[in-house]
Amino acid sequence: TAGNKxxxxxxxxxxxxxxxxxxxxxxxxxxxxxxxxxxxLSILSHPHSLHKVKSSDRCCITHHLFNFYxxxxxxxxxxxDSYVNRKISSIANSFLSVRRKLGQCxxxxxxxxxxxxxxxxxxxxxxxxxxxxxxxxxxxxGELDILLDWME
Amino acid sequence: xxxxxxxxxxxxNVHFESINMKNVLHWSAPEGxxxxxxxxxxxxxxxVGKWIRKPECRNIxxxxxxxxxxxxxxxxxxxxxxKAFLNGMCSDWMETTRFNPLTDTKIDxxxxxxxxxxxxxxxxLTAPEKWKRSxxxxxxxxxxxxxxxxxxxxxxxxxxxxxxxxxxxxxxxVVPWLEPGTAYCVSAEIYVTTPxxxxxxxxxxxxATLKDKTA
Numbered sequence: 335t336a337g338n339k340x341x342x343x344x345x346x347x348x349x350x351x352x353x354x355x356x357x358x359x360x361x362x363x364x365x366x367x368x369x370x371x372x373x374x375l376s377i378l379s380h381p382h383s384l385h386k387v388k389s390s391d392r393c394c395i396t397h398h399l400f401n402f403y404x405x406x407x408x409x410x411x412x413x414x415d416s417y418v419n420r421k422i423s424s425i426a427n428s429f430l431s432v433r434r435k436l437g438q439c440x441x442x443x444x445x446x447x448x449x450x451x452x453x454x455x456x457x458x459x460x461x462x463x464x465x466x467x468x469x470x471x472x473x474x475x476g477e478l479d480i481l482l483d484w485m486e
Numbered sequence: 487x488x489x490x491x492x493x494x495x496x497x498x499n500v501h502f503e504s505i506n507m508k509n510v511l512h513w514s515a516p517e518g519x520x521x522x523x524x525x526x527x528x529x530x531x532x533x534v535g536k537w538i539r540k541p542e543c544r545n546i547x548x549x550x551x552x553x554x555x556x557x558x559x560x561x562x563x564x565x566x567x568x569k570a571f572l573n574g575m576c577s578d579w580m581e582t583t584r585f586n587p588l589t590d591t592k593i594d595x596x597x598x599x600x601x602x603x604x605x606x607x608x609x610x611l612t613a614p615e616k617w618k619r620s621x622x623x624x625x626x627x628x629x630x631x632x633x634x635x636x637x638x639x640x641x642x643x644x645x646x647x648x649x650x651x652x653x654x655x656x657x658x659x660v661v662p663w664l665e666p667g668t669a670y671c672v673s674a675e676i677y678v679t680t681p682x683x684x685x686x687x688x689x690x691x692x693x694a695t696l697k698d699k700t701a
Contacts, residue, residue: 353680360682367584373565376533385561476584480563483588486634486680
């Protein structure tokens with residue numbers, strides 16, 4: 335698709351259109367973030383920033399995060415706004431196809447998980463589970479630019 | 487918290503205006519209030535639990551506050567908030583939306599320098615620098631912030647009014663096969679594909695190719 339870019343995650347090569355995901359997110363960012371009143375907690379960026387992840391752990395964290403968004407976030411992000419819902423499902427579809435590619439890397443042992451990435455992802459899940467499901471899902475969706483900024 | 491009863495109308499349109507990551511908080515005065523309104527400002531890092539006051543923007547009567555220093559880490563996101571005071575009354579705190587310096591800044595056009603021979607133009611493009619605390623501070627080009635940064639270059643033949651566009655990834659461009667002794671005007675813009683950012687075109691830099699010595 336337009337704007338596909340190859341991401342080199344160690345031995346794993348994944349082509350993705352982050353531009354397409356990002357434009358979908360930008361269209362609904364203000365709406366989604368306005369639904370998240372909690373300023374003092376972040377799912378992805380605190381206490382440990384994604385930017386501190388070692389390059390050897392990038393593939394595993396990326397794989398975990400795409401699973402996280404597909405399995406735990408998008409399905410809990412229904413809104414009363416059909417435009418927003420359409421944008422969310424288009425982002426979700428993009429995530430599904432990337433998750434499949436990352437899964438293939440994982441099966442081919444090109445996406446190894448070390449101790450640090452396990453710790454990091456455990457922290458993300460703890461942040462997520464510290465909130466009720468809908469708030470946690472909406473907050474995670476509102477942080478999609480944090481994920482994209484880190485990936486790019 | 488010992489705050490006064492806040493019945494003053496609120497500051498309006500509290501938002502960040504950011505150019506090359508110089509991040510300035512702006513707002514409009516509360517409706518219906520004349521002169522004499524004072525403001526104070528606080529900000530917070532998203533995901534961190536505390537609001538931090540900005541001393542230099544305490545009891546100010548202007549409607550902006552430079553938070554570039556406080557928001558210079560573009561791996562973080564921020565909120566800022568403003569409160570108004572007048573004659574012993576106060577307003578509520580009014581917040582910005584979540585501010586992401588990386589995606590919410592505007593970028594200036596590149597610097598363009600042009601030289602010519604008889605039949606070609608050599609163009610050198612320089613991306614603007616990220617805002618820095620002081621002139622002596624370390625310079626960081628926006629090229630380092632946005633590795634995918636590219637340039638669109640427009641070259642106009644002033645005589646024929648013919649225009650070409652070039653997409654350039656590195657910062658130099660040589661345009662060959664031009665007409666000797668002819669005026670050309672060059673302008674350039676920066677664009678980043680993701681996050682999607684466009685600087686808009688620079689002003690035009692005009693130069694003439696050298697005359698053909700053999701003619």
